[in-house]
Amino acid sequence: MELSYILNELGEDRAQYFNAIAPPIIQSSNFAFRTVAEFRAALADEYHATLYSRGNNPTVDILRKKLAALDGADDALVFGSGIAAISIPLLALLQQGDHIVSVARPYSWTIKLFEKLLPRFGITTTFVDGTQTKNFEQALRPNTKLIYLESPNTFTYELQDLGAVATLARNRGIVTMIDNSYSGPLYQQPYKMGIDLVAQSATKFISGHSDVVAGVVTGSRQHIQKIFEGEFLNIGGNISPMNAWLLIRGLRTLPLRMERICSTTHTVVDYLAAHPKVERVIFPFHPSFPKYELAKKQMKNAGGLFSIVLRATMLQQVEIFCNSLQRFFMAVSWGGHESLVIPSAVSIRPEEFNPAEERHRLIRLYVGLEDADYLISDLKQALERV
Numbered sequence: 001m002e003l004s005y006i007l008n009e010l011g012e013d014r015a016q017y018f019n020a021i022a023p024p025i026i027q028s029s030n031f032a033f034r035t036v037a038e039f040r041a042a043l044a045d046e047y048h049a050t051l052y053s054r055g056n057n058p059t060v061d062i063l064r065k066k067l068a069a070l071d072g073a074d075d076a077l078v079f080g081s082g083i084a085a086i087s088i089p090l091l092a093l094l095q096q097g098d099h100i101v102s103v104a105r106p107y108s109w110t111i112k113l114f115e116k117l118l119p120r121f122g123i124t125t126t127f128v129d130g131t132q133t134k135n136f137e138q139a140l141r142p143n144t145k146l147i148y149l150e151s152p153n154t155f156t157y158e159l160q161d162l163g164a165v166a167t168l169a170r171n172r173g174i175v176t177m178i179d180n181s182y183s184g185p186l187y188q189q190p191y192k193m194g195i196d197l198v199a200q201s202a203t204k205f206i207s208g209h210s211d212v213v214a215g216v217v218t219g220s221r222q223h224i225q226k227i228f229e230g231e232f233l234n235i236g237g238n239i240s241p242m243n244a245w246l247l248i249r250g251l252r253t254l255p256l257r258m259e260r261i262c263s264t265t266h267t268v269v270d271y272l273a274a275h276p277k278v279e280r281v282i283f284p285f286h287p288s289f290p291k292y293e294l295a296k297k298q299m300k301n302a303g304g305l306f307s308i309v310l311r312a313t314m315l316q317q318v319e320i321f322c323n324s325l326q327r328f329f330m331a332v333s334w335g336g337h338e339s340l341v342i343p344s345a346v347s348i349r350p351e352e353f354n355p356a357e358e359r360h361r362l363i364r365l366y367v368g369l370e371d372a373d374y375l376i377s378d379l380k381q382a383l384e385r386v
Helices: 003-008 036-044 058-071 082-093 108-121 133-139 162-171 221-235 241-252 254-273 292-298 315-324 372-384
Strands: 075-079 099-103 124-128 144-150 175-179 197-201 215-219 278-282 305-310 340-343 362-366
Touching: 003 058, 003 241, 003 254, 058 075, 058 215, 058 241, 075 082, 075 221, 082 108, 082 144, 082 175, 082 197, 082 215, 082 221, 099 108, 108 124, 108 144, 124 133, 133 162, 144 162, 162 175, 215 221, 241 254, 254 278, 254 305, 254 372, 305 315, 315 340, 315 362, 315 372
Parallel strands: 099 124, 099 144, 144 175, 175 197
Antiparallel strands: 075 215, 197 215, 278 305, 305 362, 340 362
């Protein structure tokens, strides 16, 4: 299926809505039936029916079709946030006494899910260094039901060999799930590599405008229907029709935005990698990256997210650099039109700063849609102040 068809035509039956180019926002909570038989059939199989917008909605349905096709998957569910797209599927697929093997240092709210929420339901997690597939195998238990991946992760960008982990899991009847927020569907398609469930924060590249919070999970029809009919409907983590429409709008320009972001990022990364005040750059598509060859094998390109390790002996130097930036907003998230910065040291108390700890000098940057020279001039003046 061609990308242009997915983004501009798939799921859009324009004859049903006055041949409008943009699909309508079906801002209805409820849908009526002509007969009792129709009503009964919808209640019996809500996965295939339009009954109530907590489940299916026509605007959301267009988005689901597009997102599933982008991943090469059978179906998709869209949620009110990225963490909901991780939490609700896990609650649907796991039971008391089950065990998860997870990559070390996933997204912070995923860590809290594994360490605080799931143990309340008798579900335990073992964290492993995912850069070596054997570490997953060694951590497996008889009750291991899921292997959780995040490749690359979103601060230090460790990779997992997705094909190898998928084979390991399939041979043992274990479900695999990945957070693919870093790459998005254009630059990495884990489902095609054998991963069962692919989650991502649609807040990021799918939206592209920093005006929607949403999440998506794609997978086989069997898995998606099980999630839909259970915890998705019961917890009510659905997305609004308005936000679904905004995500459809974001998809129209996704390839153009990603191309621009990636081109600028490579230029900015090369500048910083050569700067004497930068100890090193951490970026999957830079030749200095430890798993550079694996990155090129699994990913078509890398998005605008990377980190630098600043040459600094004091926390003040890290703060001066970040505070001096004028064209990078200091904020969480990424994937929008605006460039961003977040120092790892923001999560520690000032008295805890230790220059020997590389993570204390780690600064994450995201490159948006601005010109490369515009951003480099800002980085230059900020580094001169350090």
